[in-house]
Amino acid sequence: MLTFKVLSALLAYPEPALVTEADRLIAVLEQEALLPPEHRQAIARFIDGLAGMAPLDAEERYVALFDRNRSLSLHLYEHVHGESRDRGQAMVQLAELYRLHGVEIDARELPDYLPLFLEFLSMLPLPAASSLLSEAVHVVAALTKRLTERSSPYAAVTAAVAALAARPAERAAVADVLEMLKPEADSLESLDRQWEEEAVRFSAAGGPDRAAVAASCGR
Template identity: 30%
Template sequence: MTDHPPAPVREPAWQVQSLLLAYPDEHFSWRVRLARQAATALPEPVAAPLLRFLDHVAAADTEDLAAAYVRIFDHRKRCCPFLTYYSCGDTRKRGVALLRMKTAYAAAGLRLSDDELPDHLAVVLEFAAAEPEPGRRLLLDHRAGLELLRLALHDASAPWAHVLDSVSATLPPLAGDERTAVARLAAEGPPEEQVGLAPFAPPAHLPDPVGGRR
């Protein structure tokens, strides 16, 4: 299967998406301006969701946006931006997965700060922009978690859902087994959890993936 968009488009897209999924700090307005310039050169399925996000945040106060970021990503398990949470839960297996990711980053020359975890989606996208093949494999390895995060952000009416739409537009469509994994994860929660995560949408409510791909 031929992937769309082509690699020269995916890499700048991943860099822009990484910038917009980071915490809205004092540099956020600069990231927004840079992202808008870069988005205009991307194909419509990738660019349109980014522009929707940028239009939304253009009218937002940065402090209010930062508070919303914390409320969405830090206080809702279903909107967790740390990808190994979906595949490993809060288990020792997750620690091993994090170590492997950190080792891969170090081998590629990407050094994380002390307050950065290697499975944060913004970090994974930054890695993919710099190292497209191993980065793309990481994104595909966590395809089910990415889709569930996208759906959860839409359910929460969070503007970052548009950024996830754009991320998905850089990846192949969900295969049948991946859709099954999304449905299972939505129903049961991450591995090793004692109970399912009730806030996740039930499998019957899973829509088709966003087109173009994604």
């Protein structure tokens, strides 16, 4: 499902090459029509806005938003487990899920990075991808709330991600996420720890077994 891949690209660091693909990204969303029309229109406006920015301005906006605010971290488990040991175990399990479906992670990677997770979902059948996304939708919804409060255009992207989940986020679960990493977490010490984490990429070793994925994730 290329829609997941488009949203992954939009949430990753805005490389200049992304702007050259603006029209194609919008076309993919329209052709697949997985998102409701209002979300497709919002994403098209976001892409148009990104294309109209100077590359350095787009990069500085991204860094100021996601790299300098731990409460807006794009690492999913940080919002659920914080710095507890449970986060490491959860990431091991997620990495194992990737391997189970034929995806090998390159070198030192953090599998809970949202753009990476979305790229993985793009390789799965839609029912399995939507079901698996539902397990993280409360984190995505919390990010959307925080981005909306900051009047950030990126709220349109995370809202679109949440719209692809098989089940909407539960209000209580979103509240728990918002309590885990409050804006006070955006301290220099917290940011130093976050910046020590490495960038993530992965590649597919063959394709995922679609029947197996649907069976294991369709719950």
